[in-house]
Amino acid sequence: MTQSLLELRNVTMQFGGVVAVNDFSMHVDEGEIVALIGPNGAGKTTAFNCITGVYEPTNGEILYRGHTVVVSHPHGKMKKNYAGHNAELYMDRKIIHPTPDEVTKLGIARTFQNIRLFKSMTVYDNVLTAMHLRARQNVFSSVFRLSYKEERRMREDTDRLLKEQDLYKYKDEKATSLPYGKQRRLEIARALATEPELLLLDEPAAGMNPQETKELSSFIREIKDKYNLTVFMIEHHMDLVMGISDRIYVLDFGSPIAEGTPEEIQSNERVIKAYLGESDEI
Amino acid sequence: MDKAKKRKLALTWTCIAALYLVILILELTMRPTSILFTVLKKGAIYSLVAVSMNLLNGFTGLFSLGQAGFMLIGAYTYAILTMPSEVKTSQSVYKYYQCFITFDTGVFIGLLAAGLMAALFAFLIGLPVLRLKSDYLAIATLGFAEIVRAVFQWDVLGPVTNGANLLRSYIDLTRVTIPFTDIPFPPTLFVFIAAGVCILLIVLLINSSYGRAFKAIRDDETAAEAMGINLFRHKELSFVISSFFAGISGALLAMFQYTVQAQQFKSMMTYEILLIVVIGGIGSISGSCIASFLYITLSEWWLRGLDMGTFLGINAPGLFRSGFRKLVFSIIIMIIVLFFSRGIMGDKELSFTRIKAFFQRKGKNRKEVKA
Amino acid sequence: MIGFLHDNLSYFLSGISVGGQYALIAIGYTMVYGILRLINFAHGDVFMAAGLVMVYLSSSLPFTISIPLVIIITVALGFLIERIAYKPLRSAPRMSVMISAIGVSYLLQNAALYFTGGLAKVYPSIPFLSDSIVIWDATTRMVTIITPFLTIILVVLLTLLIKHTKIGMAMRAVSRDFETSQLMGIKINNVISITFMIGSLLAAVASLLYFTNYASVTPTSGSMPGLKAFVAAVFGGIGSIPGAVIGGFIIGICENIIKGGASIFGIPGTGWTTFSDAFTFAFLIVILVVKPTGLFGEKSVDKV
Numbered sequence: 001m002t003q004s005l006l007e008l009r010n011v012t013m014q015f016g017g018v019v020a021v022n023d024f025s026m027h028v029d030e031g032e033i034v035a036l037i038g039p040n041g042a043g044k045t046t047a048f049n050c051i052t053g054v055y056e057p058t059n060g061e062i063l064y065r066g067h068t069v070v071v072s073h074p075h076g077k078m079k080k081n082y083a084g085h086n087a088e089l090y091m092d093r094k095i096i097h098p099t100p101d102e103v104t105k106l107g108i109a110r111t112f113q114n115i116r117l118f119k120s121m122t123v124y125d126n127v128l129t130a131m132h133l134r135a136r137q138n139v140f141s142s143v144f145r146l147s148y149k150e151e152r153r154m155r156e157d158t159d160r161l162l163k164e165q166d167l168y169k170y171k172d173e174k175a176t177s178l179p180y181g182k183q184r185r186l187e188i189a190r191a192l193a194t195e196p197e198l199l200l201l202d203e204p205a206a207g208m209n210p211q212e213t214k215e216l217s218s219f220i221r222e223i224k225d226k227y228n229l230t231v232f233m234i235e236h237h238m239d240l241v242m243g244i245s246d247r248i249y250v251l252d253f254g255s256p257i258a259e260g261t262p263e264e265i266q267s268n269e270r271v272i273k274a275y276l277g278e279s280d281e282i
Numbered sequence: 283m284d285k286a287k288k289r290k291l292a293l294t295w296t297c298i299a300a301l302y303l304v305i306l307i308l309e310l311t312m313r314p315t316s317i318l319f320t321v322l323k324k325g326a327i328y329s330l331v332a333v334s335m336n337l338l339n340g341f342t343g344l345f346s347l348g349q350a351g352f353m354l355i356g357a358y359t360y361a362i363l364t365m366p367s368e369v370k371t372s373q374s375v376y377k378y379y380q381c382f383i384t385f386d387t388g389v390f391i392g393l394l395a396a397g398l399m400a401a402l403f404a405f406l407i408g409l410p411v412l413r414l415k416s417d418y419l420a421i422a423t424l425g426f427a428e429i430v431r432a433v434f435q436w437d438v439l440g441p442v443t444n445g446a447n448l449l450r451s452y453i454d455l456t457r458v459t460i461p462f463t464d465i466p467f468p469p470t471l472f473v474f475i476a477a478g479v480c481i482l483l484i485v486l487l488i489n490s491s492y493g494r495a496f497k498a499i500r501d502d503e504t505a506a507e508a509m510g511i512n513l514f515r516h517k518e519l520s521f522v523i524s525s526f527f528a529g530i531s532g533a534l535l536a537m538f539q540y541t542v543q544a545q546q547f548k549s550m551m552t553y554e555i556l557l558i559v560v561i562g563g564i565g566s567i568s569g570s571c572i573a574s575f576l577y578i579t580l581s582e583w584w585l586r587g588l589d590m591g592t593f594l595g596i597n598a599p600g601l602f603r604s605g606f607r608k609l610v611f612s613i614i615i616m617i618i619v620l621f622f623s624r625g626i627m628g629d630k631e632l633s634f635t636r637i638k639a640f641f642q643r644k645g646k647n648r649k650e651v652k653a
Numbered sequence: 654m655i656g657f658l659h660d661n662l663s664y665f666l667s668g669i670s671v672g673g674q675y676a677l678i679a680i681g682y683t684m685v686y687g688i689l690r691l692i693n694f695a696h697g698d699v700f701m702a703a704g705l706v707m708v709y710l711s712s713s714l715p716f717t718i719s720i721p722l723v724i725i726i727t728v729a730l731g732f733l734i735e736r737i738a739y740k741p742l743r744s745a746p747r748m749s750v751m752i753s754a755i756g757v758s759y760l761l762q763n764a765a766l767y768f769t770g771g772l773a774k775v776y777p778s779i780p781f782l783s784d785s786i787v788i789w790d791a792t793t794r795m796v797t798i799i800t801p802f803l804t805i806i807l808v809v810l811l812t813l814l815i816k817h818t819k820i821g822m823a824m825r826a827v828s829r830d831f832e833t834s835q836l837m838g839i840k841i842n843n844v845i846s847i848t849f850m851i852g853s854l855l856a857a858v859a860s861l862l863y864f865t866n867y868a869s870v871t872p873t874s875g876s877m878p879g880l881k882a883f884v885a886a887v888f889g890g891i892g893s894i895p896g897a898v899i900g901g902f903i904i905g906i907c908e909n910i911i912k913g914g915a916s917i918f919g920i921p922g923t924g925w926t927t928f929s930d931a932f933t934f935a936f937l938i939v940i941l942v943v944k945p946t947g948l949f950g951e952k953s954v955d956k957v
Contacts, residue, residue, distance in 0.1 A: 052508065054504070099507065099512065099513070099514075100504075100507040100508050101507050101508075101509075101510045101511055101512045101513070102512075104507075104508060104509060104510035105510055109508070109509075110508050112504075112505065112508070116502050116504060116505035116508075117501075117502075117505070118497065118498050118501040118502060118505065118506075119501045119502065120497065120500075120501055120565075120629065121494075121497065121498075121501065125494060125497075128494060129494040129495060129497070129498045129506075129509065129511075130509040130510070131491075132491045132492075132494060132495045132498075132509075132510070132511060133509065133510030133511065134510075135491050137490075137491060139487070139492055139519060139523075142487075142490035142491050142492055143483060143486045143487045143490055143492075144486070145486070145490075151490075151491065154491070190509065191509075193509075194509055194510050339748075345748055345751065407938075410938060410941075410942040411938060411941065411942070413942070414941055414942075414945065415945075416747065416748065417690070417691075417692050417747070417751060418887075418941055418945060420692065420751065421692060421883065421887070421937070421941075422937065422938050422941050424880070425880070425884070425933075425934030425935075425937045425938055426934065426938065428880065428930060428931070428934045429930075429931045429934045429935055429938075432928060432930045432931035432934075433928075433931050436928050436931070548873070548876075549876065549880075550759070550762065550873070550876075553755050553758065553759050554759070556752065556755060557752075557755070557756060557759065560752055564748075603767075603770070604767075604770055604771065605763065605766040605767035605768075605770065605771065606767055608763040608766060608767070609760075609763045609764055609766075609767045611763070612756070612759050612760035612763045612764070613760065615756050615759065615760070616738065616753075616756045616757070616760055619738075619749070619752055619753050619756045620737075620738065620741055620742070620753065623742075623745065623749055
């Protein structure tokens with residue numbers, strides 16, 4: 001069996017008494033486009049935040065290219081209050097919880113549900129700033145301009161990236177003055193500047209009209225091929241999800257209820273129930 | 283770099299060189315006791331500390347109020363190191379204590395050590411407090427500055443700090459000489475060079491990849507972190523660098539004042555510096571410099587009359603008595619904070635295009651009035 | 654043990670007394686923070702201003718008039734500061750409001766400097782409060798004994814107000830969720846004004862007690878008690894009134910025990926008073942790092 005790029009095992013996230021994600025296991029293979037869907041409040045973004053290091057999961061393990069990136073078991077106050085499954089599975093493992101920047105360094109970049117650009121910066125600087133992660137310079141070499149060659153390369157890369165994303169003509173504008181659709185693009189371009197292998201998109205089509213959504217789906221395919229990416233996304237727009245995903249996972253009330261190809265998901269009864277409600281209740 | 287940019291840069295450098303030349307000429311021709319020099323010296327020192335605070339508050343978005351504490355560390359480090367060893371062993375300064383440090387150093391090492399000592403303290407205190415959220419950070423750093431002030435006056439540390447007594451007879455501005463000679467260094471020029479080099483370094487930092495990372499943290503911590511910027515490391519870096527320059531400015535202040543005492547570095551001093559930064563515009567280096575000179579000029583020179591009984595020819599000793607200047611000042615500051623919260627420069631920098639645009643707009647207004 | 658307590662009774666007594674005064678000031682910080690998420694840097698200076706007003710009023714008016722008048726003027730001052738310096742910035746970033754608070758603090762201190770001419774003003778001795786009293790061989794003033802009781806009474810009254818009145822309910826709602834309570838028709842500006850007025854009222858009472866003990870007022874005499882009261886509020890868990898009170902007492906007692914370091918622990922040295930200030934802030938940093946929510950504070954989670 002080939003190794004998965006990203007693998008989640010029994011990931012559980014509990015806030016106080018609420019289990020937001022419960023015993024979620026999944027995997028994303030290299031070169032795939034995988035989508036995570038589910039009704040509002042199903043725990044999709046929470047799962048994302050566990051992967052990217054924003055939250056420390058209450059229980060479970062996350063692997064990237066077969067190496068453990070995150071592992072956790074209920075500890076502290078949670079020991080008593082834990083309401084999820086498999087509490088004993090990782091009990092003897094040492095807790096590993098990377099900060100989001102360490103996760104990004106591994107090659108996992110993300111975008112946000114409500115666009116989070118650097119507000120005071122220009123389009124150009126937004127992308128250039130993201131290149132800081134891969135820069136080799138230290139403070140002294142950068143203050144005394146000893147690494148001007150690297151700086152020049154970073155600027156050339158930024159120019160190239162902006163041209164490829166069709167944003168070059170806006171490069172000196174303030175990022176927040178762009179139209180909404182362009183801001184999304186810029187956020188993706190900024191994520192690409194960290195040179196990721198795996199791109200996590202949190203509701204990339206949120207707030208877009210049908211035309212823009214259609215464009216987005218070809219755009220995602222395009223960047224996936226161009227930059228050799230694997231894409232894992234959360235999405236609400238079924239057209240988009242069904243159109244481009246290789247596989248789909250469905251979460252409902254924090255628990256995984258289905259997994260499969262778009263066709264399988266479309267005909268899965270539990271999924272239909274989760275989205276439309278129980279038919280016999282009427 | 284394109285040609286227009288190169289030309290602008292050359293023009294900027296020419297202007298700076300001209301400024302330094304003017305200062306040199308003034309110092310060689312005017313009376314050294316002129317109030318102008320006091321204002322210039324103090325203005326340059328305040329520029330440096332305001333810019334260092336701006337690096338933290340304006341560019342990294344860390345609301346820190348520890349500046350006075352780091353200045354104190356710098357001032358004391360400098361004063362203790364550069365005080366000649368014979369002064370230390372004689373009883374003229376250390377009256378009640380046996381001075382613990384028996385060697386002395388030159389000006390340059392003293393200044394550098396002042397910065398490094400402040401940076402070291404910043405590094406240590408930053409480890410716990412930089413994980414705190416905005417207002418908690420403010421109060422923790424303010425508390426730290428108070429701790430430093432209290433500890434430096436504590437009599438147990440007397441053999442190093444001379445307790446609550448003042449320090450003097452170290453190398454002050456009048457005793458600085460041009461390297462390898464006995465010719466005294468023009469004091470105002472010295473302050474300008476020292477502060478100017480430090481500010482230049484800060485500007486270079488802000489325009490480097492690290493500076494962009496700082497700004498990213500200021501704009502959106504979560505997004506910055508997701509873009510691979512380690513929050514803690516970069517905050518610590520900004521904090522340490524800012525404190526390094528605050529330490530140097532403290533040392534310069536000690537040189538300027540001839541004597542130094544922990545008592546003067548109160549939280550009020552930090553507030554004053556913060557308000558200068560606000561007046562200049564949070565996130566503008568040139569704004570901080572302009573505001574510092576403006577503030578010092580007004581308070582030390584032009585508004586002096588408000589304290590002395592006569593102002594603008596109006597003689598009213600009952601109204602214009604001691605303290606009135608500061609009262610007027612604080613009212614002006616409140617007006618700026620409430621109604622012109624962007625300050626003089628906002629988050630923009632002073633540039634020739636901006637000055638030109640400013641005058642053109644003015645000219646246009648005048649023409650319109652004429653028409 | 655009893656002998657030890659007996660020998661150092663004066664330190665413990667003044668600790669409890671100062672603690673009560675810190676507690677009263679701390680309530681002002683904690684209530685404002687609970688509602689506006691603002692460290693009101695000017696609060697310590699309002700406390701100082703109350704002291705100065707008392708000095709000026711008592712020189713021409715009898716205490717029966719000047720004391721109520723001081724309280725009214727201080728409350729008005731608190732109200733005005735909020736209306737002029739904080740209200741216009743309600744939608745501005747939090748940093749701007751904090752800067753405005755620092756500006757007000759700067760203004761109040763400079764105004765005090767102007768009016769006093771920088772001299773320490775002798776605080777009037779209020780009859781009964783400043784009477785001497787001997788307890789168990791320790792000579793102290795009446796105020797030392799009265800402070801803790803008065804503090805407790807005021808806090809109980811305040812708690813009743815918050816728990817059982819309409820305005821108290823509005824306060825709790827606003828501190829829980831600013832925007833929603835606005836949507837629910839709570840007049841937010843009134844609630845905020847009343848919060849500031851209550852805080853200033855308690856600060857005025859604290860100033861009567863505090864300066865009776867210390868006997869003189871200077872323009873900067875508000876900043877240190879103010880900062881310490883803030884530390885007390887943080888220690889108790891900012892936003893929590895019982896927390897602020899307990900924090901105030903603990904800080905006051907610890908501080909005085911350290912001040913009495915030379916005789917209590919038998920350690921030589923004369924700089925214990927300055928060191929006690931350093932202790933308070935070191936304590937603050939330790940709390941912030943170990944348990945930023947304090948004793949009774951609630952944790953808030955940021956949403957991504």
